[in-house]
Amino acid sequence: MDFIKNISRPIFPFTAIVGQEEMKLALILNVIDPKIGGVMIMGDRGTGKSTTIRAMADLLPQILVVQDDLFNSHPHNFELMSNEVKSSIENSQDIKTHLINVPMVDLPLGATEDRVCGTIDIEKALTEGIKSFEPGLLAKANRGILYVDEVNLLDDHLVDILLDSAASGWNTVEREGISIRHPARFVLVGSGNPEEGELRPQLLDRFGMHAEIKTVKDALQRVKIVEQRSNFDQNPSLCLNEYKMMQNKLKSRIIMAQEKLQFVNIDYELRVKISEICSELDVDGLRGDIVTNRAAKALAAYQDRDIVSLDDIKKVIKLCLRHRLRKDPLDTIDSGLKVDKTVDKFLV
Incomplete structure (x- = not known):
């Protein structure tokens, strides 16, 4: 047993x-x-x-x-x-x-x-x-x-x-x-x-x-996903061995980012831009501002950098704000188009 x-x-x-x-x-x-x-x-x-x-x-x-x-x-x-x-x-x-x-x-x-x-x-x-x-x-x-x-x-x-x-x-x-x-x-x-x-x-x-x-629409990508899953189900140890080096590399990168995070800075001008976007989108409260700042710093650490860049903010801001635009429970969540338009206006 x-x-x-x-x-x-x-x-x-x-x-x-x-x-x-x-x-x-x-x-x-x-x-x-x-x-x-x-x-x-x-x-x-x-x-x-x-x-x-x-x-x-x-x-x-x-x-x-x-x-x-x-x-x-x-x-x-x-x-x-x-x-x-x-x-x-x-x-x-x-x-x-x-x-x-x-x-x-x-x-x-x-x-x-x-x-x-x-x-x-x-x-x-x-x-x-x-x-x-x-x-x-x-x-x-x-x-x-x-x-x-x-x-x-x-x-x-x-x-x-x-x-x-x-x-x-x-x-x-x-x-x-x-x-x-x-x-x-x-x-x-x-x-x-x-x-x-x-x-x-x-x-x-x-x-x-x-x-x-x-759901993935591209036929070739769908075939690749199905093949990988089938290979794993047939021989898990072989599949795990094949990806062992990539897994270890990503694991090391995450550990490095966790240690580096406390040393990452975000310039005042970029913090202002994040808050301008949140204000323009009429995001309630300050959670959107705080989370976007944190996520951008985490991404910079993941990329092994000490300073947050404009690109870092562009990559995370949709993930941090799209669900905060719903005011009515009957509304659907914006896919991010509204966030993208506002980001294009402020982050240039």
Whole structure:
């Protein structure tokens, strides 16, 4: 039985995915800077949304966590560790660590609030005076990726909880006067089919980026996609070996970008232009400005540069703003044409 448990299913390599550049770029930038706020991926059925997201998680380098900790606590960063680990460090206790793969947590459509946030055992707290906490999916997703397929069909209340945790990096569970708080910093990735309905504009606005996925029309490209998938299904190890060098190269590039990010600057003039575009498009609030600045910096770091360029902004701004133009829940999301026209007017 243990032997079966240890067998891991091969994951289709990220670098083998043909096309869907918008989705791939949005995922890479969110991994470089999780504070961008996640990505909403909307598109036709069977366009490789789930495959790409799982491939992204599999590509990432392993992370160092505290052993036997429920929250994948970081052994040094206070913002990414549980209160128990923090107390142990403050009391100079020895902490054992080990490496794990970046957590990839799937949120099922029928999940309850308790399943997502975790539950407090009130009986144990009252009878034994012990705070007993059963962690939920937010705890398991700390320092990883939380993937919600068909997020547009999820209860608005649950979407709100996910977005709050993703934005603050913490999850708080309260029951009968007992409160437990734990780190929950993750990249939130939602996907869905627009035919089944859109998220409310208020919730949509809180996703950092919005990628549109369309079915590939070019016959030659379709043949290439089918061939690659068939080759992988027939002999996964051969396919993984073929892309091993490209996978390692991309992994190194992402690590380098994560380290470089804090040193990247964006000129005042470019920041003004971003805000002028947001104002011209009548984007509510300042989230659009903030996310575009962050995404442009992440892209510059990914390109191994210290200064954000005009091209960086042009590449990310549509992803950061197109979903913020909807004022009416009955409106459809602009494909980006309105953003493109405004960008052409200001970024010359």
